[in-house]
Amino acid sequence: MTEPLLKVENVVVDFRTVAGTVNAVRGVSYEVARGETLAVVGESGSGKSVTARAIMSMLAENAIVGAESRITFDGKDISTFSELEMQRLRGNQISMIFQEPLTSLNPIYRVGDQVAEIILTHRPMSKKAAMAEVLKLFEEVRLPNPEARLSQYPHEMSGGQRQRVMIAMALANKPDLLIADEPTTALDVTVQAEILGLLKELQRSHNMAVILITHDLTVVEKTSDKVVVMRYGEVVERGLTDVVFANPQHPYTQHLLASEPKGKPDALDPSAPVVMSSDKLRKVYNTQYGGFFSRKNYELVAVDDISATLHKGETLGIVGESGSGKTTLAMSLVRLQEVTSGAIYFDGDRIDQLDRAAMRPYRTRIQVVFQDPFSSLNPRMIVRQILEEGLIVNGIGKTAAEREALIKQALADVQMPADAMQRFPHEFSGGQRQRIAIARALVLQPEFILLDEPTSALDLSIQAQIIDLLRELRRKHDLSYLFISHDLKVIRALCHNVIVMQHGQVVEEGPTEQVLSSPTNEYTQRLVDAAFNVVA
Amino acid sequence: MQHWRGVKQMSTTTINMNAEANQNTSGLSYWQLVRRRFMRNRYGVAGLIGCIFVLCSAIFAGFIAPYGVESKDRKAIYHPPQSINFFNEDGSLARPYILGFAEEMDMNTFEITFVPDPSDRHDLSLFVDGDSWSFLGMEFSTHLFGTTSGAKFHLLGTDSLGRDVFSRMIWGTRITLLMGILVMGAALVIGTSVGVASGYYGGRFDLVTQRIVEFVKSFPDLPLYLALVAILPRRAEPMTIFIMFAAILVLLRWADISRELRGKVIALRSMEYVRAAVSVGASDKRILARHIVPNTSSHMIVWATYQLPEVILLESFLSFLGVGVQAPMVSWGTMLNQVRDFQSFAAAPWLMAPVAMIIISVLAFNAFGDGMRDAMDPYAND
Numbered sequence: 001m002t003e004p005l006l007k008v009e010n011v012v013v014d015f016r017t018v019a020g021t022v023n024a025v026r027g028v029s030y031e032v033a034r035g036e037t038l039a040v041v042g043e044s045g046s047g048k049s050v051t052a053r054a055i056m057s058m059l060a061e062n063a064i065v066g067a068e069s070r071i072t073f074d075g076k077d078i079s080t081f082s083e084l085e086m087q088r089l090r091g092n093q094i095s096m097i098f099q100e101p102l103t104s105l106n107p108i109y110r111v112g113d114q115v116a117e118i119i120l121t122h123r124p125m126s127k128k129a130a131m132a133e134v135l136k137l138f139e140e141v142r143l144p145n146p147e148a149r150l151s152q153y154p155h156e157m158s159g160g161q162r163q164r165v166m167i168a169m170a171l172a173n174k175p176d177l178l179i180a181d182e183p184t185t186a187l188d189v190t191v192q193a194e195i196l197g198l199l200k201e202l203q204r205s206h207n208m209a210v211i212l213i214t215h216d217l218t219v220v221e222k223t224s225d226k227v228v229v230m231r232y233g234e235v236v237e238r239g240l241t242d243v244v245f246a247n248p249q250h251p252y253t254q255h256l257l258a259s260e261p262k263g264k265p266d267a268l269d270p271s272a273p274v275v276m277s278s279d280k281l282r283k284v285y286n287t288q289y290g291g292f293f294s295r296k297n298y299e300l301v302a303v304d305d306i307s308a309t310l311h312k313g314e315t316l317g318i319v320g321e322s323g324s325g326k327t328t329l330a331m332s333l334v335r336l337q338e339v340t341s342g343a344i345y346f347d348g349d350r351i352d353q354l355d356r357a358a359m360r361p362y363r364t365r366i367q368v369v370f371q372d373p374f375s376s377l378n379p380r381m382i383v384r385q386i387l388e389e390g391l392i393v394n395g396i397g398k399t400a401a402e403r404e405a406l407i408k409q410a411l412a413d414v415q416m417p418a419d420a421m422q423r424f425p426h427e428f429s430g431g432q433r434q435r436i437a438i439a440r441a442l443v444l445q446p447e448f449i450l451l452d453e454p455t456s457a458l459d460l461s462i463q464a465q466i467i468d469l470l471r472e473l474r475r476k477h478d479l480s481y482l483f484i485s486h487d488l489k490v491i492r493a494l495c496h497n498v499i500v501m502q503h504g505q506v507v508e509e510g511p512t513e514q515v516l517s518s519p520t521n522e523y524t525q526r527l528v529d530a531a532f533n534v535v536a
Numbered sequence: 537m538q539h540w541r542g543v544k545q546m547s548t549t550t551i552n553m554n555a556e557a558n559q560n561t562s563g564l565s566y567w568q569l570v571r572r573r574f575m576r577n578r579y580g581v582a583g584l585i586g587c588i589f590v591l592c593s594a595i596f597a598g599f600i601a602p603y604g605v606e607s608k609d610r611k612a613i614y615h616p617p618q619s620i621n622f623f624n625e626d627g628s629l630a631r632p633y634i635l636g637f638a639e640e641m642d643m644n645t646f647e648i649t650f651v652p653d654p655s656d657r658h659d660l661s662l663f664v665d666g667d668s669w670s671f672l673g674m675e676f677s678t679h680l681f682g683t684t685s686g687a688k689f690h691l692l693g694t695d696s697l698g699r700d701v702f703s704r705m706i707w708g709t710r711i712t713l714l715m716g717i718l719v720m721g722a723a724l725v726i727g728t729s730v731g732v733a734s735g736y737y738g739g740r741f742d743l744v745t746q747r748i749v750e751f752v753k754s755f756p757d758l759p760l761y762l763a764l765v766a767i768l769p770r771r772a773e774p775m776t777i778f779i780m781f782a783a784i785l786v787l788l789r790w791a792d793i794s795r796e797l798r799g800k801v802i803a804l805r806s807m808e809y810v811r812a813a814v815s816v817g818a819s820d821k822r823i824l825a826r827h828i829v830p831n832t833s834s835h836m837i838v839w840a841t842y843q844l845p846e847v848i849l850l851e852s853f854l855s856f857l858g859v860g861v862q863a864p865m866v867s868w869g870t871m872l873n874q875v876r877d878f879q880s881f882a883a884a885p886w887l888m889a890p891v892a893m894i895i896i897s898v899l900a901f902n903a904f905g906d907g908m909r910d911a912m913d914p915y916a917n918d
């Protein structure tokens with residue numbers, strides 16, 4: 001076997017914080033050779049990104065790197081390098097791609113200049129020669145119409161195109177090692193597949209070593225040669241990807257592999273009455289653009305004449321990429337947003353014309369669980385106050401004791417201890433917060449709950465727990481769900497029927513099994529491919 | 537950081553998860569975190585101590601100041617500061633004492649000079665009896681320090697009427713600080729109501745309100761203060777003038793905070809917890825009171841601690857010009873008003889003492905505000 005290009009030995013990183021020292025990384029070692037892809041997997045807080053930043057010596061100011069830590073790159077011990085020496089290395093022999101393509105490019109410079117700057121910093125040449133190289137790079141990362149791209153600004157490009165620019169930037173000086181920190185997490189699934197395919201191809205043609213940091217097991221399985229599984233800042237398992245996936249040794253790896261969303265929704269009663277339906281629902285946003293004297297109106301149709309029906313006990317999935325109008329549709333259905341035209345019926349009553357006061361009797365019956373459990377709970381209220389709000393507003397439970405009993409019941413339903421009531425949301429983890437958010441909806445004993453991507457902000461193993469919980473609650477309380485997601489795996493595990501949306505329109509709908517196994521629409525086909533096969 | 541630990545503690549099965557939740561009691565509340573972060577910042581803590589010092593001298597002015605505001609020492613006009621001695625003439629350690637001053641006249645220039653008189657020695661003591669002062673309706677006559685013999689002691693000298701500068705400076709803290717807190721408080725209430733309503737309701741109301749805010753903000757401050765103060769009734773009670781002066785300052789100061797809070801409320805309005813409150817049927821009033829306003833409180837606290845020194849400076853400046861607080865009320869500005877000409881400055885430089893208090897209090901409140909801002913920064917993860 002060849003000598004590894006990068007050797008990380010016994011890296012320890014601590015963070016000083018007000019609440020004491022946090023041991024983020026506790027003695028991590030791994031190595032990667034030229035032409036090899038090493039996947040580093042772990043859930044948030046496992047220290048996978050911190051280790052990568054330690055390699056680049058790009059840690060936050062309050063970080064302390066352990067004295068025993070050694071990082072050897074190309075035969076040299078770079079953990080002792082000065083900042084100046086590291087600057088020569090960064091972007092040159094080692095480069096990094098970050099998670100957020102929307103914020104990692106400077107919005108006020110043309111992308112061509114930004115990439116050229118990287119070249120000029122490390123290799124003296126004329127601006128013209130550098131721009132010629134940038135053009136070649138843009139062709140290499142397959143940006144459509146590369147000449148025109150050179151003089152564009154980041155905001156003129158889509159997320160996927162920006163990530164391609166970031167990759168071009170990372171490749172600009174032919175690095176030996178590329179660190180990709182969740183390079184596709186912020187992108188839509190179909191774009192994600194393209195970017196990963198591109199990375200794989202570029203690695204082969206440049207013979208680079210790649211460290212791919214991710215939490216997505218499908219990505220790991222399809223793209224990496226070796227894998228390192230991290231938890232609590234330690235490596236729990238390492239090995240060849242095929243071997244680890246086929247025969248995981250450590251219980252945590254086994255658990256992680258087992259937490260891919262699975263299972264099927266319970267059978268549906270075909271004679272169940274309709275709970276909620278919409279008829280030709282349409283939402284148009286008017287935007288104005290152009291100069292003061294040449295003002296033009298532009299109509300963006302976010303939801304284009306959509307009719308949907310949800311039966312009692314049913315879970316209906318709405319799937320689509322960002323900008324497809326799925327959230328607009330759902331928020332309109334629960335009347336958190338006004339619609340332009342069309343009708344909404346709930347339990348036989350037409351509700352789209354009702355004002356806020358007239359909606360109030362329906363509010364307890366229609367509940368919402370939001371995407372991000374970090375912003376959906378008021379940080380200044382304790383859990384008891386958060387859950388009690390709906391009860392007080394709707395006059396449920398005459399006395400404080402009665403309300404407390406209801407709150408305890410709801411917390412028990414989501415498997416949270418009753419003493420959680422006295423604590424603030426920030427004392428809980430993401431999964432626990434999402435349970436609290438679900439309890440807030442449950443305490444009003446609704447018939448219908450809108451779930452707006454309730455699992456997408458959570459780690460994989462917690463995601464699986466929440467899916468189990470939702471399934472159980474549906475059975476127990478005979479709930480109907482409208483489930484919005486971009487993740488087809490979750491949809492498959494939870495939904496009876498599914499609606500696929502693109503550009504505000506329904507492109508395909510039907511029973512989940514049928515839509516996912518034999519999609520008739522070309523777009524659905526691509527979504528399914530991206531979700532279950534990743535790299536074509 | 538809390539999130540990080542929380543996730544770390546999330547265990548793998550549902551049953552364990554509940555057990556973990558019970559253990560997770562080490563979480564610090566928001567205010568505990570703020571206190572810890574604040575205490576780590578030395579500059580901020582020094583500011584806090586300074587603020588406490590200034591506040592105490594305002595509250596316990598009667599006790600700290602050796603004499604009353606209007607208490608005059610007719611034998612000591614423009615009396616220079618007396619220093620406290622700790623050693624006898626032979627160099628041995630003594631109980632702290634002061635020396636009385638003998639007046640001497642230069643027969644050529646007729647200038648009166650004060651020279652220490654070794655024979656006129658008075659011992660100093662803590663907790664001595666003196667002018668009476670009242671606190672919360674109770675009469676007291678004990679002062680923090682003074683001479684045992686009852687002889688006058690002027691730590692920072694006296695002014696043209698023989699009034700003790702140190703005592704007046706301590707008493708002046710009251711009016712200056714009262715002005716600061718009054719203006720800051722009123723501007724905060726008005727600015728918050730306008731800003732929160734404007735940001736929350738939006739639409740035409742927001743449009744009109746913000747144009748009014750811009751109109752107020754576009755006034756040239758200083759000429760306007762001078763013009764407004766000029767129309768105050770000269771013969772009115774000093775207290776009435778004081779209140780009207782404060783009202784003028786408030787008129788031009790509420791706009792900033794209202795604009796800042798409007799922006800913050802627009803961001804908060806679209807937070808998911810606000811939409812969650814709408815979805816349980818909460819009214820606007822409840823959403824504003826329970827969800828929006830509490831979440832702007834850290835912004836308000838920081839704004840208030842920055843605003844106070846600004847008002848102190850403005851009050852001092854306008855009173856120095858003679859258009860602010862009127863005699864017989866004593867503020868730092870009115871005291872400085874006595875040294876507005878060059879001659880009195882040259883003759884009695886100790887009358888500038890309130891400047892030191894202004895600098896101390898402005899620095900202290902600013903340092904405290906800075907520390908609070910850093911400590912309350914929700915994005916600080918260290």
